Amino acid sequence: MHRRLFIFCAVASLLIFSAPRSAVYCAEQENALASIPNNGQDFSRPLARFDLRYQYQRLPHKGNEHIFTFRAEKPFELSEKWLLATRIDMPLSAGNAAAADNPTGRWQFTSRDLLTQAYLAWLPNELLGIGAGSQFIWPTAYFDQGGTGKYQALPFVGFRYFLHKISPGSFIMPWVQYATDYAGSASRPHIRQILFAPALNINLPKDCFIELYSTQSMVYDIEAHGWDIPVNFMVGKVFNHKVIVSAEFFMPMFRTNKYDPYDFRTEARVGFFF
Numbered sequence: 403m404h405r406r407l408f409i410f411c412a413v414a415s416l417l418i419f420s421a422p423r424s425a426v427y428c429a430e431q432e433n434a435l436a437s438i439p440n441n442g443q444d445f446s447r448p449l450a451r452f453d454l455r456y457q458y459q460r461l462p463h464k465g466n467e468h469i470f471t472f473r474a475e476k477p478f479e480l481s482e483k484w485l486l487a488t489r490i491d492m493p494l495s496a497g498n499a500a501a502a503d504n505p506t507g508r509w510q511f512t513s514r515d516l517l518t519q520a521y522l523a524w525l526p527n528e529l530l531g532i533g534a535g536s537q538f539i540w541p542t543a544y545f546d547q548g549g550t551g552k553y554q555a556l557p558f559v560g561f562r563y564f565l566h567k568i569s570p571g572s573f574i575m576p577w578v579q580y581a582t583d584y585a586g587s588a589s590r591p592h593i594r595q596i597l598f599a600p601a602l603n604i605n606l607p608k609d610c611f612i613e614l615y616s617t618q619s620m621v622y623d624i625e626a627h628g629w630d631i632p633v634n635f636m637v638g639k640v641f642n643h644k645v646i647v648s649a650e651f652f653m654p655m656f657r658t659n660k661y662d663p664y665d666f667r668t669e670a671r672v673g674f675f676f
Contacts, residue, residue, distance in 0.1 A: 434528045438564070439571035441611050441640050442673065443603050446523040446531025446562045446575075448477040448487040450676040457669040459497075462662050465507060467497035467547075469514065483525045487535070491517040501546035502589075515549035516540045521558070531562040533577075541586050552586035552593055558618075560599075568604055575601040579618050594624035609640040619652055621663075628661020630654070638671075646673040 435447060442449050453473040460466060471493040478486045493514040500507040521535020537556040543549025560577020576599070583593040597618035605611050612635065619634040633655050638648030652667035 435525070439605055439609070441571070441603075441605070441609070441638065442646055442675065443601075443611070443613055443616060444531065444562050444573060444575065445487070445521075445533050445560065445577070446485075446525060448475060448485065448523065450476045451673050452676070453671055453673040455669060455671045457667065459664045460666040461497075461499055461664055463500070463507075465497065465499040467495055467499055469493055469495040477523075480522075485523040485525075487519075487521050487523060487533075489517075489519040493517075495548055497547060499547045503546045510545050510547060512543055512545040512548035514543050515554075516542045529564045533561070534559040537579075550583070550586070550593060551590035552583035554581060554583050554593055556581045556597075558597075569606070571603075571605045573603050575599075575603065577601070577618070592625055596622045596624070609643075610638070611640075612637050616650065617652075623661055626659060626661045628659035629657060630661055630663060631656040644675050646675070647671070648673075 440447050440449065442451060451474075453471070453475075455469075455471040455473060457469040457471070458467070459469070471491050473489065473491050475487065475489040477488070480486055493516075494512070495514050496509065496511045498507045498509045504510060517537055517539050519535065519537040521533050523531060523533040525531050535558065537554075537558070539550070539552075539554035539556065541549050541551050541553060543551075556579050558577055558579035560575060562573050562575040565572045565574060578599075579597040581593055581595040581597060598620035599615050599618040600620075601613060601616050603611060603613040603616070615634050616636045617634060619630075619632050621630045622628075623630070633653045634651070636648050636650040638646060640646050648671045650669045650671075652664070654665065
């Protein structure tokens with residue numbers, strides 16, 4: 403079943419990218435937003451893209467995890483001010499994290515849980531963008547250490563406001579997300595989390611940028627009654643408006659109640675805009 407679902411999502415991503423380009427929202431569209439730099443970090447102005455991502459996590463108890471993610475995103479223009487954005491993540495990983503089917507923590511290579519996403523973005527004016535939708539995580543991991551064994555829904559809402567006084571295209575983009583499981587293995591722990599991301603994106607000369615809290619990395623785990631507030635920042639550069647390269651870092655800063663999901667995390671990315 404997991405293999406069939408993985409293949410289905412792979413085929414779906416190909417079908418998404420085969421849709422006519424005339425239906426796709428593009429940052430080069432002839433409107434007031436076209437002249438504002440877009441590095442793909444603004445969720446209210448999504449771009450058609452394909453990312454190759456590598457994430458390393460140093461886990462508690464001397465565990466290590468290497469995650470390789472193939473990400474496809476494609477937005478669709480519904481009207482002059484409304485967009486539908488879609489995304490699919492197909493991750494694989496290698497690591498030695500202990501799990502129910504790997505109690506000794508031997509190295510394993512496995513598929514991970516698939517993620518799909520859809521949300522609506524509304525652009526009421528030239529400064530403000532609002533988005534709301536949901537992610538869904540599917541338990542496609544072959545080994546326990548590759549996933550949660552749960553079907554998850556992760557609705558989210560947020561807004562983006564341009565800070566052109568800092569630099570053209572800079573913005574603040576706070577958003578909040580709620581993660582919960584609704585089906586899956588009864589032997590695996592329940593999931594209930596609130597995730598925050600008070601993102602601040604600052605565009606720099608030569609198409610470089612830095613972003614603070616670009617990922618929903620501030621977490622309150624309701625099941626564990628624990629907080630995790632790390633230091634999280636990203637640095638990146640866009641080449642010729644077609645290719646983006648970035649590196650993101652997560653370092654523990656404030657934690658409560660022995661909630662300890664990782665010791666250190668970093669992610670490198672190469673993305674291609676279409």
